[in-house]
Amino acid sequence: MSKVEEFEELRPLLFSIAYRILGSVSEAEDAVQETWLRFDGSSTRPDSAKAFLSATVTRLSIDVLRSARVRREEYVGPWFPEPLLSDPYEDPARAVELADSVSMAALLLLERLSPLERAVFLLREVFAFDFQDVAEAVGRSEAACRQLLVRARRHMHDGRPRFAADRQERQELATRFFDALKDGDVGGLQDLLAADVQLVGDGGGKAPNLARTIMGAEKVARLLGTVFPTLFDLDVTCEPREVNGQPGAVYRDRDGRILQVFVLDVLDGRIQAIRSILNPDKLGHLGPVADAWAFNREVQQARRRTR
16 A cells, blocks of 8 residues: 555544544644654655554654643633544444543543553553554553553543443433423423533633533523523524534534534433533534624523513
8 A cells, every 4th residue: 555545544543542642633633644744754664554653643642732731720610622523443343442432531531641641541441552562652661551551540440431331222311301401391301310410511711601510400400491492592403413422412503603512421321411512612623613702692682581
């Protein structure tokens, strides 16, 4: 194969590695593009294109993550990864690991790890690289990588997300949730929520957001059931989608521009967490983004008229 053909065949894997390390679609795409430039600019062909490209994208992602962590410490409010509607890499033998590792809950848990721990954990546990290739990718000895993996497993084990195995059951529950949301059915919403459910928003200071995390089925149901009927009166549309491997939805204004993305964590037949991503910087890869502040003013005016 030509270099281009080799690279394009491996592009889905490279993006999936980079996204899981960075939690950012745009930064992952940049890392993949830089990997291509380095591959294309190399005067020699590596024995294994997969090993070379995976190592290159991993090292680039680690470097980006180190600087990104500083920015995340200064982030306004809760920080969530950029929503991913579809993972381009598929491996039937690793389907469960790939699905679990891309969830919002898992990506947030990975934030506990150092960049090196994160990379080693993902390459070994999720993508099943052997230790020699892992060591090459992160620039450490195999012994050091084994120690990094032990520490990473320890951090991940305590908070490892657990999701309902039945995908159809999750989707059916999500359908009922979004229907109740559209109808403003507070009681119906409350029946679908875990007693200790959390509603958390990521606006990054660039979109109207919750002042704090809302906790408890009654409070969350009442807030959602009060606010969302007004949105639908203003011709907002709900597009149910799988987001980071979990049930979710994309909300658009009357002109089809994206307002926010919802992601649901489902366990034991109840919704455990609702994450709302409103930061326009994290939505641009999905399409045109609405002016959230202008839309919020319209919502407030509509609510005042109905009081």
